[in-house]
Every structure is written in structure tokens, then in C-alpha cells.
Amino acid sequence: MNRRIVIFSSGYGTLIVFLFFLPLIFSGPYHIHILILTMINIILASSLRLINLSGQLSLAHGGMMTVGAYTSTLLVMKLGLSSWGALVLAGFSAGVIAYLIGFPFVRLRGIYFSIVTIFFSEMVVLTAEQWQGLTGGSSGIFNIPRPYPIVIPGVLKIDFSSKVDFYYLALVLMFVSLLILYAVENSRIGLTLRGIQQADSLAESVGINTAGFKVLAFSIGCFFAGLTGGFYSQYISAINPDAFSFLFTIYILVYMTVGGADRFVGPILGASILTILREVSRPLKQFEPFFFAATLMVVIFFIPEGMVGLPERIRRAVGKLFKMRTKGA
Amino acid sequence: MLEIEGLTKFFGGLAALLGVDISVKPGEILGLIGPNGAGKTTFFNLVSGVLRPTRGRVVFEGNDITAKKTHHITKKGIVRTFQAINIFPEFSVIQNVVLSCHLKPGVGLLETVLHTGGSRHKEREILHRSQAILELVGLDRMAKVTARNLAHGHKRILGIAIALAAEPKLLLLDEPLSGMNAEEVSEAMRLIHRLWQRGMTILLIEHNMRAAMSLCQRIVVLNFGKKIAGGSPEEIRRNPEVIQAYLGAGEHAT
Amino acid sequence: MSTGALSQSILNGLALGGIYILVALGLTLVLSIMGIVQVSHGEIYMIGAYSIYYLVAVLGANFLLALVISTLFVGGLGIVLERLCFRPFRGQPDRAFTISIALILILQNVVLSIAGGNPRTYSSPITGVLHIMGVAISWKRLIIVLVGLGLLIALFLFIRMTKTGQAMLAISQEREGAALQGMNIDRISGVAMFLGCGLAAIAGALIGSLFSISPTMGGFALMKGIAVIILGGLGSIPGAVVGGLILGLVDGVLPALTTTHIAGLIGFATIILILIFRPQGIWGHE
Numbered sequence: 001m002n003r004r005i006v007i008f009s010s011g012y013g014t015l016i017v018f019l020f021f022l023p024l025i026f027s028g029p030y031h032i033h034i035l036i037l038t039m040i041n042i043i044l045a046s047s048l049r050l051i052n053l054s055g056q057l058s059l060a061h062g063g064m065m066t067v068g069a070y071t072s073t074l075l076v077m078k079l080g081l082s083s084w085g086a087l088v089l090a091g092f093s094a095g096v097i098a099y100l101i102g103f104p105f106v107r108l109r110g111i112y113f114s115i116v117t118i119f120f121s122e123m124v125v126l127t128a129e130q131w132q133g134l135t136g137g138s139s140g141i142f143n144i145p146r147p148y149p150i151v152i153p154g155v156l157k158i159d160f161s162s163k164v165d166f167y168y169l170a171l172v173l174m175f176v177s178l179l180i181l182y183a184v185e186n187s188r189i190g191l192t193l194r195g196i197q198q199a200d201s202l203a204e205s206v207g208i209n210t211a212g213f214k215v216l217a218f219s220i221g222c223f224f225a226g227l228t229g230g231f232y233s234q235y236i237s238a239i240n241p242d243a244f245s246f247l248f249t250i251y252i253l254v255y256m257t258v259g260g261a262d263r264f265v266g267p268i269l270g271a272s273i274l275t276i277l278r279e280v281s282r283p284l285k286q287f288e289p290f291f292f293a294a295t296l297m298v299v300i301f302f303i304p305e306g307m308v309g310l311p312e313r314i315r316r317a318v319g320k321l322f323k324m325r326t327k328g329a
Numbered sequence: 330m331l332e333i334e335g336l337t338k339f340f341g342g343l344a345a346l347l348g349v350d351i352s353v354k355p356g357e358i359l360g361l362i363g364p365n366g367a368g369k370t371t372f373f374n375l376v377s378g379v380l381r382p383t384r385g386r387v388v389f390e391g392n393d394i395t396a397k398k399t400h401h402i403t404k405k406g407i408v409r410t411f412q413a414i415n416i417f418p419e420f421s422v423i424q425n426v427v428l429s430c431h432l433k434p435g436v437g438l439l440e441t442v443l444h445t446g447g448s449r450h451k452e453r454e455i456l457h458r459s460q461a462i463l464e465l466v467g468l469d470r471m472a473k474v475t476a477r478n479l480a481h482g483h484k485r486i487l488g489i490a491i492a493l494a495a496e497p498k499l500l501l502l503d504e505p506l507s508g509m510n511a512e513e514v515s516e517a518m519r520l521i522h523r524l525w526q527r528g529m530t531i532l533l534i535e536h537n538m539r540a541a542m543s544l545c546q547r548i549v550v551l552n553f554g555k556k557i558a559g560g561s562p563e564e565i566r567r568n569p570e571v572i573q574a575y576l577g578a579g580e581h582a583t
Numbered sequence: 584m585s586t587g588a589l590s591q592s593i594l595n596g597l598a599l600g601g602i603y604i605l606v607a608l609g610l611t612l613v614l615s616i617m618g619i620v621q622v623s624h625g626e627i628y629m630i631g632a633y634s635i636y637y638l639v640a641v642l643g644a645n646f647l648l649a650l651v652i653s654t655l656f657v658g659g660l661g662i663v664l665e666r667l668c669f670r671p672f673r674g675q676p677d678r679a680f681t682i683s684i685a686l687i688l689i690l691q692n693v694v695l696s697i698a699g700g701n702p703r704t705y706s707s708p709i710t711g712v713l714h715i716m717g718v719a720i721s722w723k724r725l726i727i728v729l730v731g732l733g734l735l736i737a738l739f740l741f742i743r744m745t746k747t748g749q750a751m752l753a754i755s756q757e758r759e760g761a762a763l764q765g766m767n768i769d770r771i772s773g774v775a776m777f778l779g780c781g782l783a784a785i786a787g788a789l790i791g792s793l794f795s796i797s798p799t800m801g802g803f804a805l806m807k808g809i810a811v812i813i814l815g816g817l818g819s820i821p822g823a824v825v826g827g828l829i830l831g832l833v834d835g836v837l838p839a840l841t842t843t844h845i846a847g848l849i850g851f852a853t854i855i856l857i858l859i860f861r862p863q864g865i866w867g868h869e
Contacts, residue, residue: 108862112858112862115858116855118806119806119854119855120855122851123847123851126847127844129844130842130844180442187444188441188452192428195417195420198418199416199417199418202414202491203428204399204400204403205403205410205411205495206432206491206495207400207404207432207495208400209398247687247688247799250684250687250688254684257684258685285696286696289692290693292688300678300681
């Protein structure tokens with residue numbers, strides 16, 4: 001028991017330290033931007049996975065990010081709220097909306113649930129475009145103020161004037177989000193969600209309020225989408241209704257699925273590898289989409305369980321190779 | 330304990346169940362038999378809240394539970410098993426039962442996420458209770474096996490264990506013996522008898538005539554959605570209408 | 584609203600309806616025969632539009648010739664996709680779905696990298712206006728309605744009168760039974776994809792004659808196609824026709840009465856309400 005804890009914490013400890021010092025290695029603003037995007041995508045893909053645990057594929061993340069972005073922006077710019085409060089409320093606004101639309105939505109099975117979530121996202125875009133007085137219409141809102149400075153007298157002053165400050169904020173958000181998502185998944189809630197996905201009516205028959213749990217998963221997942229949207233708006237300083245389009249949501253879905261929807265680390269892997277892949281292959285210009293396409297196809301065809309399955313497959317292949325060698329000898 | 334009055338269900342123009350009156354006395358095993366399509370599973374679906382009746386009332390221990398949601402009905406004390414999807418296939422046997430202990434003691438959402446001392450205590454309790462249930466049904470040696478890898482007979486027993494975890498006052502067993510071989514049938518019948526001896530009230534749908542006759546104190550017969558007979562096993566066995574119903578449908582009493 | 588404006592809106596609606604019907608039919612064909620919700624259907628539609636753009640606006644080809652070439656090209660693309668991407672996963676709808684999702688990204692990005700993100704336009708083969716009973720009817724829109732009608736009739740005849748068509752009908756109703764009867768599911772799935780993608784390509788070509796095209800136009804078509812199928816009832820061809828007409832007319836007339844955004848909101852809200860309260864649509868069975 002003690003040995004496991006030591007290995008566990010030293011492994012994660014090293015990772016945390018590594019991530020903490022990463023901006024020193026990749027210090028250019030472009031690189032920092034990629035890292036921030038990667039962390040955002042990790043939060044999004046992982047929160048999508050929580051909803052997916054209950055067997056429901058949500059495509060509402062784009063719409064929820066838009067809700068969070070506008071909520072945070074309007075709270076800060078129109079009501080003068082602290083950017084930190086606005087950030088948290090961005091998450092809650094998305095979570096509350098998810099809770100409200102959740103009950104009618106989760107009654108729909110399979111693909112129909114996904115379809116209404118797509119429609120929801122579209123409706124968010126249309127609402128943002130229509131309500132010009134509030135949201136600035138199609139052009140959106142510019143000059144969103146930076147997050148309020150964090151000041152510890154004599155020790156720290158972060159005023160978010162440089163990208164690196166946002167990197168650390170994103171890092172903290174990512175850790176907190178992943179911690180919460182992991183805790184929920186490994187609690188009885190996670191067990192219940194997985195039970196609902198395997199046998200919905202059976203779960204109901206032992207007294208589980210299946211609709212209630214599905215809405216809970218949906219709300220928590222969308223909370224993180226809203227939170228991310230709020231962060232994004234404070235980072236980029238501008239938002240518009242189209243920022244988190246249908247295509248954007250599809251990318252998140254692909255990160256989760258190709259990374260491996262069955263394991264917690266799957267979306268993290270998928271989001272990191274694919275986000276970085278996209279950026280790294282940018283110099284290839286015309287060929288970038290083909291490269292990305294090839295990667296997706298290879299994983300989907302040959303590693304159905306997602307990228308998480310790769311280490312195991314390699315191990316097995318090497319093992320087989322080794323056995324063949326020793327047999328020959 | 331359970332009073333069913335005039336229970337009726339129409340699917341479009343088709344009457345699956347027509348004016349059925351049944352009462353279940355506490356502590357008895359009541360059998361529900363009838364040819365295929367007689368409406369037995371529809372009856373269970375109506376009582377357990379999976380379907381809403383077109384007409385009629387379901388009253389349990391004085392509470393009207395007609396058309397309530399299934400998880401509410403389970404809370405009131407009626408738990409059913411299923412013929413088809415009756416286990417959580419990807420979980421281990423013990424996990425199946427642990428999950429099914431959802432209602433008692435009732436672990437709160439926040440405390441489970443925070444893994445508080447209170448929640449860990451409850452989970453230990455749940456684990457003990459689950460192990461006890463597995464011992465009762467005879468699956469304790471297979472606690473770690475993944476449920477989908479179980480033999481068919483054991484899967485059905487697991488289905489009963491899952492229902493027991495929800496601490497039912499009234500247990501609705503939907504063809505628990507289906508697909509079992511002779512040895513498994515004997516084991517299962519012994520289990521059902523043991524449950525009854527401990528005071529469980531059971532409503533049993535069964536095609537296996539011999540089992541139904543030997544386990545049940547009373548039997549109700551359905552045909553084409555209507556109740557055509559009710560009484561002791563001997564009375565039912567001699568009832569000409571019942572014999573006609575089975576011969577007419579090409580069924581053979583085993 | 585004046586009669587002139589109203590009749591314009593109605594004509595707009597009919598033209599949109601025609602396009603929606605074509606998209607929905609293609610989607611339904613693939614769904615009922617291959618059992619897959621082919622979500623990259625919208626990108627196929629978009630590729631159809633871009634093929635016309637390259638043939639007509641860049642190479643200067645005759646519109647009709649371009650339409651034929653592009654339909655064959657996109658239909659052929661459909662056959663390739665069926666063979667490479669969907670046939671290996673027959674019977675595994677989840678993985679097939681993942682592939683279609685991936686295809687959305689892939690197809691859209693490929694077109695984006697070749698054609699760039701700026702909207703393009705090309706013109707309809709016949710411009711000008713027809714005057715009937717004092718109402719001005721633009722040829723652009725009339726053509727769409729006529730082509731839509733023509734294709735519907737052709738499809739109807741195909742299903743009724745050819746062996747392949749009859750086989751497709753059988754498979755759509757009972758997939759396993761049809762396979763047992765010795766029907767060549769491989770070949771017929773190929774035909775279904777060819778027809779489905781061909782219809783989408785024609786729809787894309789037609790809408791490009793009305794509005795400008797962009798690599799992201801596919802999402803719109805997918806959503807309308809799904810809305811039509813929900814409205815009309817899953818797997819029902821008459822349902823798709825009626826649903827498409829209703830949705831098209833609503834989309835044509837409503838924006839004239841209120842803003843396009845509110846019209847869109849009403850449209851989506853209606854479909855959501857239908858899904859919640861009458862999921863079988865107008866024509867479907869429970």
C-alpha cells in the first residue's frame with residue numbers, strides 16, 4: 001500500500017512540476033497558446049466523457065461554452081462583477097441551463113438525445129445573434145477585460161498581461177476540473193452512471209432515479225464547458241456567437257472517442273495528442289488535413305478502444321515477437 | 330398487501346390486459362401463469378411502473394401506486410426481476426449487488442464524491458450486505474467474476490440477488506427459471522423457498538408448471554389478458570378452462 | 584405582406600423545400616438500408632456544391648453537364664466511402680458512427696485546404712423571371728422545384744420498377760431477413776450510398792445557385808435533413824416529402840414575417856417539441 005502511494009504521488013508530482021516549468025522550455029507566445037488550447041481541450045473532452053458514461057452522447061458543449069462565455073463577459077462588463085466570480089458563474093449558468101433542458105432531453109434515447117443537443121447549440125447561436133442589444137449580435141463583443149489581478153503583497157503579482165499568466169490559470173483550472181471529474185467518476189455516482197449505461201431499466205428497478213442521474217451527469221459536464229467558455233472569453237478578449245461552432249464540438253467528440261472513451265485518461269490523451277498534432281502539421285499546409293485524417297482513420301480502424309489501448313497493443317505485439325524468437329531458438 | 334383492481338392496458342386497439350383483479354396476501358407465494366402472450370409480463374410492467382395502465386388501480390400496503398415511476402415503486406417496497414436484461418454485464422458479480430444496494434442505506438451525492446468517512450462507512454456496510462446476499466443465493470464464490478461470463482442459470486440467480494439488494498417487501502419474479510437445466514431449476518426453487526421461509530412475499534410468473542405448482546400456495550391464470558381462474562394449485566390443475574387454454578395454445582404442462 | 588412578396592416567399596419556401604427533401608431522402612436511404620446515421624451527409628452536399636463551382640465558375644462548363652459530372656463524381660465518392668469506411672463496420676453502428684463523425688472533420692478540412700474558407704458563388708443556368716398571373720417567378724427557384732419533383736418521380740419509379748429498387752425496399756424493412764433471402768447487401772449498400780450521395784450533391788448544386796457556398800455549409804443541410812426526417816417520421820419517404828415541404832415553406836415564409844434568427848429559433852424549438860411529445864413524426868409508427 002505504501003509503495004503504491006509513493007510511486008503514484010511521485011509520478012504525478014513529477015508531472016505537475018514538469019507542467020509548472022513547461023513555459024520556460026516553450027516560451028514563445030505561439031507555443032504557450034497551443035499549450036493553453038490543449039488544456040482547454042482536455043477539460044472539454046474529459047467533461048464530455050462524464051456525460052458519455054451514462055450512455056448519452058452530448059453535442060451541446062459548443063453551445064454551453066458560448067453560454068459561459070457570454071455570461072462571464074456580460075457579468076463583468078455590464079454588472080461590474082469580479083472576473084473570478086464571473087468565471088464561476090459562467091460554469092453555473094451552463095450547468096443550470098443543462099439541468100433545465102436536461103429533464104425533457106434525457107427522455108430521448110440514443111441519437112435523438114444527441115440531435116436535440118445539436119439543436120440546442122444552434123439555438124444558442126441564434127439567440128446570441130438576435131439579442132443584439134445585449135450580445136452585440138453577430139459581431140460579438142470585443143475588448144473584454146483581462147481577469148482581475150491576483151496580488152499577494154510582497155510575493156506575487158499576476159496581472160494577466162502576458163500569455164504565461166493565462167497558462168498558469170489554465171493549468172489550475174485543468175487540475176481542479178480533472179480532480180472533480182475523477183472524484184465524481186470514482187464515487188458511487190460514477191458506478192451508478194455506468195450501471196445506467198449498461199442496463200437502464202434494471203437500474204431503475206433497484207430504485208435508481210435514472211433520469212435524475214443522467215441530468216446530473218449532463219449538468220456537471222456542461223458546467224465545465226461553461227467554465228471553459230468563460231475562461232476563453234477572458235483569454236482571447238473577444239467572443240462572437242460562432243466561436244464554438246458545430247465543427248468545434250465535433251473536434252471535442254473526436255478527441256474523446258479517438259483518445260478512448262472508456263478510460264479516464266483517454267480524452268486527456270486524445271486532446272493532447274490531436275491538438276498538438278494539428279498544430280505541428282500546420283507547416284504542411286495543403287496536406288495538414290490528410291495527415292490528420294490518416295491519423296484518425298488508423299486509430300478508428302485498428303485501435304477501436306482508442307489511443308489508450310496503444311500501450312497494451314504494443315506490449316502484446318512485442319510479447320508475441322519475443323515468444324516467436326525464443327520458440328525458434 | 331397488494332390490491333389490483335380492474336387493471337387494463339390497451340396498445341392501440343389491442344387489449345393486452347382487460348379488467349384484471351388480483352390480490353396478494355403478505356407472506357404468500359402467488360403464481361401467475363398462462364400461455365404465451367397472455368399478458369403476464371405486461372402485468373408486471375404495469376405494476377412496477379414501466380407502463381402506465383389505461384384503466385385500473387394498483388394499491389400497495391394502502392398506498393395508491395398506480396402509474397408511479399419505477400424507482401418510486403421500488404422505494405415503496407416492490408422490486409421486480411426481468412426476463413431479458415437482468416444483470417449489469419460489465420460489472421463483477423459483487424459490483425452488481427453493491428450497485429443495487431442504492432436505496433439502503435442511501436449514500437448522498439456530495440458525500441460520495443468527497444469520499445467522506447460517513448460514505449466510506451456506508452460503503453463498507455453495503456459490501457457486507459452484498460456479500461451476505463451472495464451467500465444466501467449461493468454465488469459468493471463467484472463474487473469477482475464479470476457478470477456476462479456467468480452461466481445462464483447463475484445470471485438468473487444474480488438477477489434475483491440484485492432485486493434482493495433493493496430490500497423488497499414484495500418480490501416480482503419474471504420467469505426466474507427460464508433457460509435453466511434441471512439442476513439449476515432445483516437450486517433456484519430451493520432459493521425461492523428459502524426466501525419465502527424468511528417471510529418474503531413473492532409474485533411469480535413461471536412457465537415451468539411443476540415448479541409453479543410446487544412453490545405457490547395460490548395460482549392465478551391469465552389468458553388473452555383476462556383472469557380466467559384463481560385458486561390453489563390442485564384447483565387450477567383440475568380447472569377445465571385452464572386446461573383448455575393451454576391445449577388451445579399448443580402449450581404442454583411440464 | 585403584399586401578394587407579390589408573399590408569393591416570392593412561398594416560391595422561396597418551395598425551392599428550399601425541394602432541397603430539404605433531396606437531402607432528407609439521401610439521408611433516409613442510407614439510414615434505412617445501411618442502418619447508419621451518416622452525419623457527414625452535409626459535407627457530401629457541400630462537395631457537390633464545390634464540384635459545380637469548379638466546373639462552372641472556374642472551368643466554364645455548361646451547368647447541366649457539370650451537374651451530371653458532379654453527381655457521378657460525388658456518387659462515386661459515396662461508393663468508395665461505403666466500401667472503405669462503412670462496410671468493415673457493418674453490424675457495429677457505434678464504430679460506423681464514429682467514422683462518419685471523423686469524416687465530417689476530414690472532408691471539411693480537405694475542401695478548406697483546397698478551396699480556402701472564403702465563400703464562393705456561381706450562377707444558375709437560367710436567370711430571369713417568368714410572369715404568371717401577374718406574379719414574377721424567378722427561374723432559379725422554379726428550376727429547383729422542377730428538378731426536385733423530377734428526381735422524386737425518378738426515385739419512386741426506380742424503387743417500384745427495378746429489381747434493385749425492390750431489394751432496397753425489402754432491406755429497409757427487414758435487414759436480416761433480406762440478407763437471408765440472398766440479396767447482395769454489399770452491392771445494394773453501394774447503390775444506396777451512390778443514390779444518397781448523388782441526391783445530396785444535386786441539392787448542394789442547386790442551393791449554390793441561390794446562395795453563396797462555403798466549406799461549412801454542410802452543417803445547415805445535415806440539420807435540415809434530420810429535422811425533416813423527424814418531422815415526417817423515420818424511414819418514411821412520403822413523410823420526408825411532406826416534412827420537407829412544410830419545413831421549406833416555414834423557412835421561406837417565416838423570415839419574411841420576423842427576423843431570420845427568430846424564424847430559426849422557432850424552427851428548432853418546434854422540432855425539439857415534436858421529438859419530446861410525438862417522436863414518431865407525422866407519418867411514423869410508434
